Amino acid sequence: MVFNSLAFIAFFAVVLALHAMPFRWTTKKINLLVASYLFYAAWNPPFVILLWISTVVDWFAAQQLVRAQRPLVRRAWMLLSVVANLGMLGYFKYGHFLLENFSAAMAAIGVHYVPPAWDIVLPVGISFYTFATLSYTLDVYLHRAVPANRFLDYALFVTFFPHLVAGPIMRPTELVPQFEQPHKASADQLRFGLVLMTLGLFQKIVLADSFLAGVAEAIYDTDQAPGTLDAWIGTLAFSGQIFCDFAGYSTTAIGAAMCLGFAMPDNFRFPYAAIGFSDFWRRWHITLSSWLRDYLYIPLGGNRHGAARTYLALMATMLLGGLWHGASWTFVVWGGLHGLYLSGERALRTHFAGYRPGPGMLLALGLLTYVLINVTWVFFRAHSFGKAWDVLRGMAGGNGAATPILPMVSLVTTALIVGGLVFAHWLMRRHTLESMLQRAPALALSTGLGVMVFAIVIAQGTGNAFIYFQF
Template sequence: MLFPTTVFAIFFLVVFTGGWLLIRQRQWWSLFMLLASYIFYGWWDWRFLGLIVFCTVFNHAAALLLVRHPVPAVHRVILWVTVAINLGLLGFFKYYRFFVMSAYSACGQLGIDCSLPFLEIVLPVGISFFTFQAMSYVIDVYRKDIPPADNVIDFATYLAFFPQLVAGPIVRASDFLPQIRRPVDMGRVDTGAAAVLILGGFFKKVVLANMLAKTLVDPVFAYPEDYGALDVLLGVYGYAAQIYCDFSAYSDIAIGAALLLGIRFPANFNAPYVAGSFRDFWRRWHISLSSWLRDYLYIPLGGSRAGNWVTHRNLMLTFLLGGLWHGANWRFVVWGALHGSYLVAERQLGRWLPAYTGSNRLLRALLRMGSILVVFHGVCLSWIFFRAETFADAWQLIVNLADWRPSELASVSAVVLLLGGLAAQVLDGDRMVPAARWFNRQHVVVQGLLAALILTVILGLGPQGVAPFIYFQF
């Protein structure tokens, strides 16, 4: 069930009405949301509901065992077993084929004849997201940062809550569970914020992301040898804008839909392409994943506490695994390695080159602009590996950057679309608060009519059909 479809629109109306009718009975609300979330997930493939139910029961049992078992030494064993089983599930469904193929290839190069069982495994949608949420819950209970959920239904609702189930944001139990434990404030619903987030998300996905894909990105990445430097630049910049519009649109719609159901999610994006450093970029891009990797991987590895070399190793490991999280392909590992290298290089440069502290505003602005451009282009280079079908294609695109021939894709509309995609970052953070407040002040009929009008404009402007969100594949 995709967000911008009629089926989802009908589904959401039923869930919204039912949810608010049950809002005072929290247990019934949880159960209702759980059923709705399972219908949402089962709509894609009901057979994988068993996987999410297993994940729920197993992780909740582990959390209860962690608080009830009297021997602290056993807690560590429970934690490791739980993490291993969660990673095992993820590894089997997402990486089995990748590891088998990589092993075959390595054996072939070494001249060893190996026969490994080859299975065609369907990747369950959202598995990377719900296994990470489950692991963070058990680790937080182990660290005594949060108590376990009151009951398995609450935990199941947290894990399967449909707005964020298939493509995030990766919500922490510490953010979600307290919200379903306490009674909801019946005073106000943020219709303005929800409308801005949902309609803004629809605009980014249906109009900008889909059109960027159709006009600039897909042609360049499908036939990289056919395009010269200018077209490759347009295609790569276009992909940077497309993936931002696509993924942040999903996050915004998820946050807006959850808001209408009385649940607040953390922000997942904050104008990432105006970041002045790679560190800053990762504070603005897919915030829920980068903070997850920081708290459950980078810091446990030692973070930046044990000297320069160990810090660099930890950064590289975190980003290599972060890259692999995105998909079972060496291209994603290279993408992660590039970002890890950027952060290591930036850290090292920061030690050698002191930051400008003078009072010259023009120089300060130029330096800021320069650093934004450097970061943006570094990120764009990594997107080439993220998006290209093969390494050969990625390399071809990089080589073609030196091939200056007349452009086939450049036009005023292409440039406007590209700039529009990048300018969509203005919707992030608190920049749209005045619009949300203005919307909230309108009469309910005006609110409904206005939202319908904006939706009609979006659907009219967007290309025919609904392309799946990019992050569904992860």
């Protein structure tokens, strides 16, 4: 079940109605848990078993971590959780990737090996709930959190449907305490939650799917090499598409949780107005970047052991972050480029420690950041290195004799939408969405929401699955 479907609207209406009933709090939590399992089972019911395994293993491991006295025993329980979670993730997500690369390595040394057919379906959202459950046992192991008091609260944390399949990646300390006490949305929370859901669905259904996805597909899903204008417009279209798609999901998820009385953290803060790449990762997929920082970058040494160790930790974190996004070397290159950007930025900040750029230079640095981010999106979107080189060569003006691919209407529409999106990010970079909506005149806000709802209804049925479902 996806947010951009009529089935979800009916499902969410029933969930809201049940949550508003005068049931005991435990009954309401059971209702939410059952609803969350039904939400996930709508894709493939047997994969609910993986959720159960992950939930039970990590719950039991965390309980034993508290009871264990010897460090060796505590480490063993922690490793059980890590191996169980990463084992499932590795098998379903990276099994085929590992087989392909093993076969290629054997061929390189003259050994002909044909791997067996790999017909395993990737469970939706496994990367997201694996990271969420891992944070639970790792935080208990590191004495940063205590286990949940009730199994029901922990099971609901794992499966809570707004964040289950594509984040935000929640920490137990952010959500489990909210399940301990009765929560019901106030009238203001319900209104604001519905506004967020409307905005998120507009971003996904109208902007990402109806306007931008087709332009990106016309460039990236063809064998034809694009010219300069086509390559840039296709890549800009994807930069807008992936933001509207993923931020649209996160905004809808946060709104859905708010309608039920629960708070979830922001996942995006106008990232295309970032000045520098550390600023970008403070604004893009915030819950993932903070997870990578806390559970990879800092344990690898962070910035505490000299410059060389810091750069190594940055590169390793971003390479693994790239691989988390997909079992393909193009994703690894995407992560590696971000690692190089972050390392280069750190070196420049160290060298020019006393430099304070003025407004004009800040704007130039922001535009440079956006251009270089778009270079990384080429590897994220392309299905092969060959296609990535075709697009990059086109962006650099190297496909001079290329036949135009995109019609003029697509060029103009994409430029207007993406340009408007980037302008809006710069306009709001120092604000929050909540503060902007609260300051908006009631008539303007109502009119804008009415237009969005109308556009969603018109475009309904043409939408695709959210991009991050494949991760």
